[in-house]
Amino acid sequence: MALAVRQNNDCKESGTYLRSIEMRLEDLGYQDAFENFRIEHHFENFEIGRVISEHRERYMVKTLEGEFEAEITGNMRFNAKNRAAFPAVGDWVALTTNESDFAIIHSILPRYSTIKRQAIGQFGEVQIIATNIDYAFLVQAADRDFNMNRLERYLTICHSSHVKPIILLTKTDLIEEIQIKELVDRITTRIQNVPVIPISNETKEGYEAVHSLIEKGKTYCMLGSSGVGKSTLLNNLSGKILMRTDAISLSTNKGKHVTSHRELIMLENGGILIDNPGMREVGIADTTSGLETTFEMIVRLSANCRFKDCTHTNEKGCTVLEAIEKGEIDKASYNNYLKMVAEKTHFESTIEEKRKKDKDFGKMVKNYKKGNKRKK
Numbered sequence: 001m002a003l004a005v006r007q008n009n010d011c012k013e014s015g016t017y018l019r020s021i022e023m024r025l026e027d028l029g030y031q032d033a034f035e036n037f038r039i040e041h042h043f044e045n046f047e048i049g050r051v052i053s054e055h056r057e058r059y060m061v062k063t064l065e066g067e068f069e070a071e072i073t074g075n076m077r078f079n080a081k082n083r084a085a086f087p088a089v090g091d092w093v094a095l096t097t098n099e100s101d102f103a104i105i106h107s108i109l110p111r112y113s114t115i116k117r118q119a120i121g122q123f124g125e126v127q128i129i130a131t132n133i134d135y136a137f138l139v140q141a142a143d144r145d146f147n148m149n150r151l152e153r154y155l156t157i158c159h160s161s162h163v164k165p166i167i168l169l170t171k172t173d174l175i176e177e178i179q180i181k182e183l184v185d186r187i188t189t190r191i192q193n194v195p196v197i198p199i200s201n202e203t204k205e206g207y208e209a210v211h212s213l214i215e216k217g218k219t220y221c222m223l224g225s226s227g228v229g230k231s232t233l234l235n236n237l238s239g240k241i242l243m244r245t246d247a248i249s250l251s252t253n254k255g256k257h258v259t260s261h262r263e264l265i266m267l268e269n270g271g272i273l274i275d276n277p278g279m280r281e282v283g284i285a286d287t288t289s290g291l292e293t294t295f296e297m298i299v300r301l302s303a304n305c306r307f308k309d310c311t312h313t314n315e316k317g318c319t320v321l322e323a324i325e326k327g328e329i330d331k332a333s334y335n336n337y338l339k340m341v342a343e344k345t346h347f348e349s350t351i352e353e354k355r356k357k358d359k360d361f362g363k364m365v366k367n368y369k370k371g372n373k374r375k376k
Helices: 009-014 017-026 031-040 074-080 148-162 176-188 207-213 230-240 289-296 297-301 319-325 331-375
Strands: 048-053 056-064 066-072 092-097 100-107 114-118 126-131 136-141 164-170 196-198 219-221 263-266 272-275
Touching: 017 148, 056 092, 056 100, 066 092, 074 100, 074 148, 126 331, 136 148, 136 230, 148 164, 148 176, 148 219, 148 289, 148 331, 164 176, 196 207, 207 230, 219 230, 230 263, 230 272, 289 297, 289 331, 297 319, 297 331, 319 331
Parallel strands: 066 100, 136 164, 136 219, 164 196, 219 272
Antiparallel strands: 048 056, 048 092, 048 263, 056 066, 092 100, 114 126, 263 272
16 A cells, blocks of 8 residues: 655656545545645655554554665654654654665654653653544453543543544453443443443454444554453454454453554554553543543533632532532542542653753753863
């Protein structure tokens, strides 16, 4: 499938160049904004490809000429201020290729969406999960490990990234029909305006509804813990055995990590799906707009609180607390909201602290250089 923009004089003379290239690029999610950026920044002599997998800063990029293993330029690495400046699965990049199936990435085209979380064990850093995503399948197993709080976290990440969420309730063949209905009711009572589809990877029940939501040229990703059936779902949607699947651990009743890296895969109906490793830790980052959307009712009511700086914990005249007493707001959802607000505040403070340390270090280096010049 064609993914790159490459000069072709014969096609240009016949007037078919742009039409044929755009149509093929669109199959992999290429949009007018990418093409405009390519022209404005004079990337006509570069190939344009999409990052389909990443392995420790080595990337596989799909282009018109095929798939290439790639690295970024030394200049990109030197100028990168953080991990977000490195390519991620889903990115469109400008690159040069050679006959040895190796490529050099020179630039990342602007992303229209970025799904990210707090990087585990890294002070004030963000980990990019995937980029240029249109829809996210939020996958939860119905028979075990169902966690509404975690589901709200995934929703918050999606809303902050401007990605449309779709909730998939898997392994429904392992529970009774009435239990499925109860779970769906729990979700829709606490989460409004998000599709909820119960499915079975064994019987394929619910798959027709999932297929109906997959559009040609649109990019989807899957977010969920290990063992909830993401790899089996991917295999079934693609019609191929693309990902290895393992049974649930009998000793822990938890999923085993099967997918070890992110990878972009083309589906038979033209949709594009990015598989992700299972995530048990979902630290939110840069989520002001995400929290406002996920907890819209709490945010809306807070505007009527007596105090502008109301924390919604013990203040008199707090409309949020009044709504909880009346049963208008789910208390578990409220507690989850407070927890994520505190987490967001802490994360922002660690970023600010990191910036201050970097700034102070920069000043120290600058003063040291000035001192050496005076001595000379």
